[in-house]
Amino acid sequence: MLRNRVLTALVTIPALIWFILWSPTWMFQLLVLTATFIALREFAAMGLDGIPYAATMTTVGGMAIALAMAQGQSGVLISAGLVVCLVGTLLLTLALAEDMHESVSRAAIILLGALYAGMLLPHFIWLRALSQGPALTFFVVAVAMAGDVGGYFGGRAFGRIKLWPTVSPNKTVEGAAVSLTCSILAGVIVNAVLLTRPLPGWEVVVVSAVAGMLAQCGDLLESMIKRAFDADDSGWILPGHGGVLDRTDSLVLPVVFVYYYAILGAA
Secondary structure, eight states: OHHHHHHHHHHHHHHHHHHHHTSOHHHHHHHHHHHHHHHHHHHHHHHSTTOTTHHHHHHHHHHHHHHHHHTOSOHHHHHHHHHHHHHHHHHHHHHTTTSHHHHHHHHHHHHHHHHHHHHHTTHHHHHHTSTTHHHHHHHHHHHHHHHHHHHHHHHHHHOOSEEETTTEEEEEHHHHHHHHHHHHHHHHHHHHHTOSSOOOHHHHHHHHHHHHHHHHHHHHHHHHHHHHTTOSOSOSSBTTTBSHHHHHTTTHHHHHHHHHHIIIIIO
């Protein structure tokens, strides 16, 4: 398992760095939209397997939002994407309302999947489009990935106290502490090396800490979703790492936080 994780990382990390820092805008957008599409399919496969048209509606609704967001920050476009997602889901629910309680429950799952992948992941497109966008995007990825690695090895080495066993049985308080420390260190290093207008020392520590904690919350959130749907992994596309949802769970909350922090003029 660890060997597969390492080999996959050795192949994907250099490519990811290139996409973040040097790829053309259209290519980066295509990468994010492709990841969004796969994540939507994975969510539907976990939570809506065997339900007619549910996977299609989750994918169409989520991609309507994602494509609207990829066009920029126009409120009209984003609202249109949300309306397409909501109205389509409601019409599907009505059309399949033999069991009304079950139909409404399915509609809620469809909307959750469409919003979770379709709205959060495209924030990477918005973040990279800012003046320090590539460096800030790298900041988010570095903080989350350092936290993942630190939490994994820190938990294996020092883990004693369970963090939240009903949600994620293997995570420990000690692993979470090491994860947070690694996230802060990664944020401080990227801030000093890549950002043309670095954050002050105290500020980068706070931003890195908040992003690191949100990364851990995102990981726990996806663990909860998988346990609710009785799934081990969201998919298989990345050997040793699971699916796209498994690899982006620690990214979606930090990228939203860093984006809105940046546009408020703090970065």
